[in-house]
Amino acid sequence: MQVLYFAWVRERIGVPREEVQTQAATVAELVEELKTREERYAAAFADISALRVALDQDLSEFTDSLEGVREVAFFPPMTGG
């Protein structure tokens, strides 16, 4: 699946998007998997209460299933307007 990062999450991880092969069943499992990869992921995902997630461009929960999902995006709370 495609994993996208925005704002300071993008800056900490160092790329705006990447292809990730995973067996993770939920967003939370994907986060745990990414955190074990490299320090930059552990730093970005240190406090997920400070993060939001979108699945296929819909705002979602970390407990949500990844089944059939093609695009996951992680970002801080939005500041539009």
Added chain:
Amino acid sequence: MIRVQQDPFDPGAELNAFSAAVAGAGAVVSFSGLVRDVAGGLRAMEIEHYPGMTEKALAEIRDQAVARWALAEALVIHRHGRLEPGEVIMMVATAARHRADAFAAAEFLMDYLKSRAPFWKKEETGDGSDWVAARDADEDALKRW
């Protein structure tokens, strides 16, 4: 109508065109958000967004407002990219038969697009640059709807 763009726009001209298109409505309310100065002197504001989700989220918020207040039309224009102090970031306009609905719908649109449209602001001052943190008050504002 939803527009997400990098280019500047003229909110006065947009409002005139919007009002002309909804001439039978009776009440039009508009709001424009500008880049405000901050302590330390703001040099620029960088607005990042999530292409695709932005348009989808704005259209959903706009459609909700139109349905809930039976609006004749609702307009949202939001910019991204690098903006300087004083520049117009975004505007909303609503048209209804009566002003109460037009005002309420405009406030609803603003509250929702602050916390539910995927934009992120970064302020650049003489001391460096920093992401603008979301305020609890903005999230709380959604509860009244």
